[in-house]
Amino acid sequence: DTFPDGSIVEVLRHVKLPEGLYYGCWYVALTKPYTRGTGVFMNVGRVLTVQNPLHILSKCAEAGFHRLHDDASLGWYNWTVFARRKFYQMWDNHFALCLLRLGYDTAFVTGSNELLDARPYCSFPGQQQPMGACPAAEAPLSTGWTGTEPCTCVDEDGSENLNCGIHKAPVDTTIPRK
Secondary structure (H helix, E strand, C coil): CCCCCCCEEEEECECCCCECCCCCEEEEECCCCCCCCCCCEEECCCEEEECCCHHHHHHHHHCCCCCCCCCHHHCCCEEEEEECCEEEEEECCHHHHHHHHHCCCEEEECCCCEEEECCHHHCCCCCCCCECCCCCCCCCEEECCCCCEECCCCCCCCCCECCCCCCCCCCCCCCCCC
């Protein structure tokens, strides 16, 4: 499954621990065969479709972007990318930086149905702190049957799931329990 630039795609995001700085915001795109029903949609903007995330880094190396960030120690994993008969060292936080350099907003990874949002609020230079389930307020999220209603994610009480303002009901501890 692929979709054209500017598509509205239903997404799922479940984050137990905040993602690191500049990694982008990772979602599951709810396309076939995945179940739909979160009611949270995202406009993908300009999208690059790849089979796996390493293809993003290969495209970046092929385009001549060999050094994406001055501090290569920001990443957890070191990927060796072979492009144009040369090896390049890249880190896992380079996926989002690479997309930005190539002029894309998002990448759809068909092998895992993941959607990487690399726009500045989820990566460099706009991301100010690690992201939980809710991305920054600027994220192009929507809700409703056709994904046309505004959506504001509420990140309270340690919510681990992307949502559109669903608050947890407070527990009334004054009511006696039997």
